[in-house]
Amino acid sequence: MxxxxxxxxxxxxxxxxxxxxxGIAGAVLLGLTLLFAAGFAQASVLHDTAHDMRHAMSFPCH
Ligand SMILES: [Zn+2]
Structure with missing residues (x-):
């Protein structure tokens, strides 16, 4: 040669x-994005559930 x-x-x-x-960096970034999106979505569901529970128990909240 x-x-x-x-x-x-x-x-x-x-x-x-x-x-x-x-490609690896893109895959890692996509994975982290999905992880955080799922984390925030789950936190929102948990928040809404806790909020609904407060109303169900006639707890003044807003
Ligand atoms: Zn409320």
Whole structure:
């Protein structure tokens, strides 16, 4: 392999690794987004349930 071809091959390898890292980063970001979305949705459900319980027990709240 010539010196130039070697440099091109190294660049392509780096580009492939960068693409893989971007894919992993994207997957992690998507996972965290879903995790936080589910966490907030669950917190909202818990809040609404607690709120409904207060009203069910005639507890003054608003
Ligand atoms: Zn209320």
């Amino acid at each position: 010539t010196k130039n071809a070697h440099a091109i091959a190294a660049t392509q390898t780096k580009a492939r690794i960068d693409a893989e890292l971007m």
